[in-house]
Amino acid sequence: MLILTATGIAILAVMALALARALKADTVYDRILGVNMFGTKTSLFIAVIGFLGGRPDFLDIAIVYALINFIGMIAVLRFFEYTATDDALKINSTKQEQL
Amino acid sequence: MILESISTILLILGAFFSLTGAIGLFRFPDFFTRVHAASVTDSIATILIIFGLILRTDFDLVTVKLLLILVFLLFTSPTASHALAKSARHGGLLTLPEIRATKKEDCSS
Amino acid sequence: MTELIDLVLLGMLAITALRIIFLKDLFAVVMLFGIYSFLSALIFVNLDAVDVAFTEASVGAGISTVLMLGTLALTGRKEKTNNHTTFLPLLVVVITGAALIYGTLDMPPFGDPDNPAQQHVAPRYIQDSPQEIGLPNMVTSVLASYRGFDTLGETAVVFAAAIGVLSLLGLPKHEKAAIESGLKSHLVLRVVAKLIVPLTLLFALYVQFHGDYGPGGGFQAGVIAAAAIILYALVFGLPMATHVIQPTLLKALAAIGVLIYAGTGFASFFLGGNFLDYNVLASDPVAGQHIGIILIELGVGVTVFAAMLSIFYAFAGQAERANIQ
Numbered sequence: 001m002l003i004l005t006a007t008g009i010a011i012l013a014v015m016a017l018a019l020a021r022a023l024k025a026d027t028v029y030d031r032i033l034g035v036n037m038f039g040t041k042t043s044l045f046i047a048v049i050g051f052l053g054g055r056p057d058f059l060d061i062a063i064v065y066a067l068i069n070f071i072g073m074i075a076v077l078r079f080f081e082y083t084a085t086d087d088a089l090k091i092n093s094t095k096q097e098q099l
Numbered sequence: 100m101i102l103e104s105i106s107t108i109l110l111i112l113g114a115f116f117s118l119t120g121a122i123g124l125f126r127f128p129d130f131f132t133r134v135h136a137a138s139v140t141d142s143i144a145t146i147l148i149i150f151g152l153i154l155r156t157d158f159d160l161v162t163v164k165l166l167l168i169l170v171f172l173l174f175t176s177p178t179a180s181h182a183l184a185k186s187a188r189h190g191g192l193l194t195l196p197e198i199r200a201t202k203k204e205d206c207s208s
Numbered sequence: 209m210t211e212l213i214d215l216v217l218l219g220m221l222a223i224t225a226l227r228i229i230f231l232k233d234l235f236a237v238v239m240l241f242g243i244y245s246f247l248s249a250l251i252f253v254n255l256d257a258v259d260v261a262f263t264e265a266s267v268g269a270g271i272s273t274v275l276m277l278g279t280l281a282l283t284g285r286k287e288k289t290n291n292h293t294t295f296l297p298l299l300v301v302v303i304t305g306a307a308l309i310y311g312t313l314d315m316p317p318f319g320d321p322d323n324p325a326q327q328h329v330a331p332r333y334i335q336d337s338p339q340e341i342g343l344p345n346m347v348t349s350v351l352a353s354y355r356g357f358d359t360l361g362e363t364a365v366v367f368a369a370a371i372g373v374l375s376l377l378g379l380p381k382h383e384k385a386a387i388e389s390g391l392k393s394h395l396v397l398r399v400v401a402k403l404i405v406p407l408t409l410l411f412a413l414y415v416q417f418h419g420d421y422g423p424g425g426g427f428q429a430g431v432i433a434a435a436a437i438i439l440y441a442l443v444f445g446l447p448m449a450t451h452v453i454q455p456t457l458l459k460a461l462a463a464i465g466v467l468i469y470a471g472t473g474f475a476s477f478f479l480g481g482n483f484l485d486y487n488v489l490a491s492d493p494v495a496g497q498h499i500g501i502i503l504i505e506l507g508v509g510v511t512v513f514a515a516m517l518s519i520f521y522a523f524a525g526q527a528e529r530a531n532i533q
Binding site: 014018032037059 | 110155168
């Protein structure tokens, strides 16, 4: 029991760090990275607290989290291509010229 | 008893690796090393923690569900990281040596 | 331990909400909304409200993120700067908030067993539903049988929402299969998506038919199945997806789901019971309840699947049209 609690707290700490990354990011990609890490760790966290509380039917929700997190990530990447603003594109083109 | 101590070791290792990954998210210098830190530790922590939990089940439907979570996470998480890194590269993000190289060029020119 | 987790999660929720208010980049706001939904779903899990958490995770974090991103693709990702003074709105909000907090002082303490909410119908559901309906998951008994009317209304609302969006935006025509779209360059993504889509559909079916025994049910299953097709559309392009599941089929399915639900009600009507009284559907009342619940869950699942997917089609079709022009 103690070890499960410790693991749960460790994952919670990791979630908090990933959240901090998502809240305060240098680039939009860093933000997506934080969101993705948050999602996978959440899924693990649900599995662990399901064991802590003796409720293994929580595992269904962990599966949903893993799936939905993936779909959300792909949607973000897909629509990022649409919504990249003009100035962002300009910065990219100047960078490529520098290369 | 043996199973439980193995499970304890696995869980501790899993927690340790996920913590290192989270620290790497902040400490590494450029985006691509940060992706590397996050995704690699994500995979190993998932494997370790799920197996740690599996050893605590009675090997029934719960075990199958845990394995299903493992399969889903092992497929989706690295794929997502790969796609993210690829589109970051496509979007013009540079690695640290490249940033240094462009800076040097700017200074010399 | 549970209280500690709750406190940490609530703290993270508050920080995320504050950050959302001050961010100007709407794209980042949508991503943070996804995290917000995940966090509130986690709080529901921690409070043992598994079915609610299920819905919040699949609808709040999944479908709404995708739909909000689709909207951003149409409108652009920067928030307009606001020129109005913020004093009067702030005053109104502060006064309303103070009134609400004053109102909570009269409420019974949180978690008190003597609450009106705990005294009214809940004891009856908890005591009698195992004999009357006999399902292990009491939430499904309440939603599908005791509160069948409400759920019929909710299904009709989802149907109406889909009709509203379709009449505003219109469905994409599936002849335009020549348009190049989708994440063509991501080879790994395409291979993995091919693996994940069937597994997701299988999981949706499990949620649909396991809803009587564990968390889940028609609503969640419909959303998860729609999410699987949305993933297909995102990776392989909208024309491919509309080729597999045609928009006209979706229109029919959305109506058929509501019809199955209402038809079950009318069937019990004609067999001599009340509207949506499943006892008369079989010779044994409990067996009748089971048949009725499976039927209406199917109706809910079909309608939600069709409605969510057609709303996504409408948004993505618009975005793709705007992108070409």
